[in-house]
Amino acid sequence: MVSPFKVHPVCLNGAKKMAEKVTVIVPVFNEAAALPSVLKPLVSWRNQDKAGRALVVVNDGSIDRTAEVARSLGVKVIPSDSKQGRNIGKAEAFIAGAKQARANKSDVLVTLDADLLNVTPKKVNQLVEQLSRLNVNMVTGKVYPTAKRGFFPKLLRGLNLAFWSKPILKEHSGQRAIKMRALSQLFNNNPKWLSALRGYGLEAGLNSLIKKAAFFPRGGKVLFNSQPSFRKGKKGLKRQVTQTYVLFDEWDAKARELRRQRKRARRGRR
Secondary structure: OOOOOOOOOEOOOOOEOOOOOEEEEEEEOOOOOOHHHHHHHHHHHHHOOOOOEEEEEEEOOOOOOHHHHHHHOOOEEEEOOOOOOOOOOHHHHHHHHHHHHHHOOOOEEEEOOOOEOOOOHHHHHHHHHHHHHHOOOEEEOEEEEOOOOOHHHHHOHHHHHHHHOOOOOHHHOOOEEEEHHHHHHHHOOOHHHHHHHHHOOHHHHHHHHOOOEEEOOOOOOOEEEEOOOOOOOHHHHHHHHHHHHHHHHHHHHHHHHHHHHHHHHHHHHO
16 A cells, blocks of 8 residues: 655665755855865755755855855855855855755755855754644744853853853844745736845844744744854844834735725725
8 A cells, every 4th residue: 555645765774765855055255264064065965966955055145255165165156146256145145055055946045154064964854844844935944142151161062152151133044944835926027025125134034024934833842052252242233133024014904095095096996
């Protein structure tokens, strides 16, 4: 009897091969020093199934050796600004990466930050598998900033992460798996999508635009460690999220008013 449940085929070496085609993108800006630690395990993940997996670094106008380091590891590099090679922001890098994933005919897009310290092929697979397990369009991984360098922080890093370190808020986690069909409005150049992602923060925009998302899902959390620095600071990140939600509320109010005006206009014609 044939089972009604879909199972993943298993490779001869025992590793699971995902049924979906997956593209992982890593948006970068001057990350030459950090790239090897995040790209080497991702290259290993890609090589497990080259036909169904792709790895792309999106170079957002780096002026250091970022692109050279990525290519030396056998990773495809594309620019976020294809015309002038400028630094135009993480959102534009994400959009360029998403378009590359569509060109690859991928089913799932995974985006990871360049400053992660403990990426493994297993964690990438876990992010992707949660989309099907939870029947959602987007899942996020939980990120903990690491302790600073030095003997004592290094000795107690595990305890620090387990008991004292607070995770980055769900709105700010850049580690995500997204079903490509959930990005159809982005590929259609929907002005609401483009305005939200470009002007008000990539992560906060995705949180509001993509329906059916799971943030740090119970029973399947994927944990990452990142560099301790925050470029924007926690207050700046929270302010950015608040601005995004205010913008969406304004758009919704305008849309409701427009619908009321059209309804009154139709009644007037009668």
